[in-house]
Amino acid sequence: MKIAYLINQYPKVSHTFIRREIMALERLGFPITRLAVRGWSEVAPDLEDQAEQAKTRYLLQGGALALVWASVQTLFSAPGRWLSALALALQMSRRADRPWPIHLIYFAEACLALRWLREVKATHLHAHFGTNAAEVAMLVNAMGGPLYSFTVHGPDEFDKPESLHLREKIGRASFVIAITFYCRSQLYRWMDASQWGKVKLVRCGLERAFHEITAPPPTGHRLVCVGRLSGAKGHLLLIEAAGLLAAQGLDFELVLAGDGEQRPLIEARVAELGLQKNVRITGWITSTQVRDEIIGARALVLSSFAEGLPIVLIEAMALNRPVVTTWIAGIPELVRHGEHGWMFPPGNAQACADAMSACLTCSHEVLARMGEAAHSRMLERHSIDIEATKLAGYFRDTHKTVSDRRQAVSG
Secondary structure (H helix, E strand, O other): OOEEEEEEEOOOHHHHHHHHHHHHHHHOOOOEEEEEEEOOOOOOOOHHHHHHHHHEEEOOOOHHHHHHHHHHHHHHHOHHHHHHHHHHHHHHOOOOOOOHHHHHHHHHHHHHHHHHHHHOOOOEEEEEOOOHHHHHHHHHHHOOOOEEEEEEOOOHHHHOOOOOOHHHHHHHOOEEEEOOHHHHHHHHOOOOHHHHHHEEEOOOOEOHHHHOOOOOOOOOOEEEEEOOOOHHHOHHHHHHHHHHHHHOOOOOEEEEEEOOOOHHHHHHHHHHOOOOOOEEEEEOOOHHHHHHHHHOOOEEEEOOOOOOOOHHHHHHHHOOOOEEEEOOOOHHHHOOEOOOEEEEOOOOHHHHHHHHHHHHHOOHHHHHHHHHHHHHHHHHHOEHHHHHHHHHHHHHHHHHHHHHHHHHHHO
16 A cells, blocks of 8 residues: 655644654555645754655645646546546535635645656545645545545634535545544534444554653743644633732743744733743744753643644643643543643633642642653553554555455456
């Protein structure tokens, strides 16, 4: 089997889980072709991401001319399938969150991807996220390309399943991967019950080298929040909670590791509440720096309003750190309140402050015990080699079924 991966942007600081999955499959002996829509000009701080960048082919890198030429070639080689896929692309543009010209671009991307996949004789195409990458994979298949599957993470797919035409993408896919039971339940809402068997559970994982790096909890009063500074992550509420802690006279430092569109709003609110000595924003940093920030903190804190299952939560637990987090989406499947950290309802600044206060004031022994429990919990559920082996099994099963059907027809 020759597997290809299709991602909207690759590599990406916040998508290290895709890199880990690809590399784990390669350790199992699968040759992986990497395709991405964009990302060739992005700065890749990590050496591993730089190496991935060099291995990836980018659909938009050649500009409009390359897309048009690929479309013309596909039209003349298979006009019937070309027209069928074009009709499907226009169908996907109805009641969509993006206008029809964008879906014609997806169609052209699929034509170019089809040519590249045939060059490497790819037998399966796997996409991450149920958004544009899954649509391109579906169009590739409609034009006679390989079977496809895709992984759904959320929360975008859960917010707008109808405008993303999630039902159509699932219906045409060989199988779909959900990263949590919660994720799977949301997919069940938008597909026929007769097809529920298509949805497989494969968790995001960490490699052994990551979770073998552990350190005892620090004696200071630092908390770290890692993630894009966006509305879904709830940073503004986290700052409100920090203001409540400061009003109580608690000594603490809150590190926001990341960057994003809400940074000016967050910085302004920090200034309004006089929290400049308590809150530090790092901007984008490497995965090694993220790890160092987590190790240097008592706990990871997340105030998210919407999630799938945050990878950074898994990383913090792997590093023997308890977590302070909202009880949303797939998080309660991993974190148990009082055992691996503290959980609080989303959108409640006082509850967030109370959970942070409990973490800041508990004993070193409690932190250490929770950190060890969190580490054990992560090892039980999020080994990338175990999860990649599951995914590899689904690839093999799919193609064995196809092979058996062909043999039955020819026989």
